[in-house]
Amino acid sequence: MTDRSFLEWPFFEDRHRELATALETWCVENLGTVDHSDTDAATVALVRMLGEGGWLRYSGPDPEAPAPLDVRSLCLIRETLARHDGLADFAFAMQGLGMGAVSLSGSSGQREWLARTRKGAALSAFALSEPASGSDVASLATTAVRDGSHYVLNGEKTWISNGGIADVYTVFARTGEAEGARGLTAFLVPADTPGLEITERLEVMAPHPLARLTFRDLRIGADAVIGTPGEGFKVAMSVLDVFRSTVAAAALGFARAALDASLERVRARQLFGAPLSELQMVQGHIADMALDVDASALLIYRAAWTKDTGAARVSREAAMAKLFATDQAQRVIDKAVQLHGGDGVRVGSVPERLYREIRALRIYEGASDVQKVVIARATLKNT
Template identity: 50%
Template sequence: MPAFSLDTVQTAWCGELRDLARDRLRPVAEGGAPGRLNRPLIAALGELGLLKRLFASGSLELCLLRESLAYGCTEAETALALQGLGASPVLRAGTAAQRARWLPEVVAGRAVAAFALSEPGAGSDAAALALEAVPEGRGWRLNGEKCWISNAPEADFYSVFARTTAGAGARGVTAFLVPADRPGLTGTPLDMLSPHPIGALAFDGVPVTEDDMLGERDRGFGVAMDTLNRFRPSVGAFAVGMAQAALDAALEHTASRTAFGGPLKDLQSVAHTVAEMATRTEAARLMVYAAACAHDEGQDGVPRRAAMAKLLATETAQYVVDAAVQLHGARALQRGHLLEHLYREVRAPRIYEGASEVQRTIVAKELYARHARAEEGTG
């Protein structure tokens, strides 16, 4: 499928998802408490088959799913995405026993997963992880902290990345599946600008063995990056869904709102702003789809394309939502207004799963590496 065009089946599916998010999922989301895990919402995602679709989908389908849900209910989109992020290391690197134990529960919406990578001193620099795995008998004891972990401390299990070889950078990290009831593991909720739970985890001699490893010893950083490379374009899709919702709200408002003797849309400054919002949103959407297709087809440069897609889409969504607020004026800042909600939601994606500055670094490194290879080839 060309990256710039959806077929009729895909377009219809996206419309169905938008309706589902608005009519079935948003009421459940609104019944939850801000900053707390909404288990009924996660259960609804399982009952509707969306979590099953999440794990069975390619990167493009994942992007369409996240973009469509984000348009109708950002809370449902986030709940679904966090299940995918937390459980993908199990799906992609777990043993048969690990997958059999946890994945059916995740897909059904009965078990909640979390991706535990960031630390107080290792956010953007993920290779600087300090959570230590101290050898003991046939296993290890985990000691240290994780911070800014979505779904913590209420998740049922965590995909945890710990240092098993000191001084080895990215080559000394191992991934472990750690159930929440493992002795020595405690958590604290953080009061964040987010409707979903985010917390800190403390590991005080938490026991793990080879049976808990996700993949091979000292190869866990690759598990983390493989997960992030798949999800980064879809973070962009989440941003595009929010941008489209803000753009549509701005179109409706400026077409019906009267000021200075006529509708706002007749003011050139307003019309040009809306045109800019639409152009940037469509450009971001196309880059997200292209990055997703590149991932599905195994093309070269997937990390660069994923980084570009996340960077452009999240920065675009910030601009579009802000512009929509400006066009609406004070009403958009009232608690409960769609744009007030989007204004709070749109900020975090520019930071998590690699801040915009990290995405720029990834892009630049690959560009200069390609340039160096080309120079060597002509030399």
């Protein structure tokens, strides 16, 4: 059983501990029933299950509620889901990321979509990255030209999670109010809008629904603008500021799963007439893994607690959490593969699955090198 003593840390309130306990029970009872042989179908099924279970109400909180956003809850949910099923974590996260802009900045009409995604009745996607614009958001090239009461979108997006199966996309395009980051706008685009094409489905080593999108003279009403024209970069960063900590939490869930599997392995496996766990070298690996897990958790829940207690921005804290937790989870999982020996690279084993799952987290929503830039700039500015 995964160590749960961290729930007693002062970052958490009783409602967080109750949430973690309830979700743990739900995961054990439900996630083993989903067939993953068809990734698209599995993702849709998981979204529906999460909606029916009530968990998606955390993914895109009602902006009019007394407490519209609780990052600690988001992190606890992603950590728990990732520990049980990486695709379940993906399904939850994309509902939140895709509707994050609407939750934080959307109009009352746009929130009708939020109501659907919170129930699992619709899938959402966040369309920001482009073939020549990933980490450098300010250089994106997709354009949205004003034409009376409409905008006309042209361009391309790639590596879009839920691409091809989403019902609605949050799309970022250049509207030209100013140069660079100050000339971007966010739009809410239903998937059936004429001019939106799924150009390519992308296959990756840990199966997730991903696609390249093309916009060809797509016309959308001005009421599709999320927030204010020209403020799209701020909208995007406000969403990533929240969800970057949750990526770290997903990595933590993978790391805990690797540690759990390793503890079971070294206790059961005999070598030279004794359990592996009695070898000092093995104990050293276990100590390193436990240290990396706890240090990651401290950074993650510090960032989440800081945001929940009123900080306007947590870019530095979130960047530290994501950088450290994703990098250390990679180390923990690699040690788990080593401790499992040949079984660690057998297709379908827990370490092999985790080994494929973790690598992408060091790239998306801000690659590790980009997080170092964020941390360095914040440190230089504040000291």
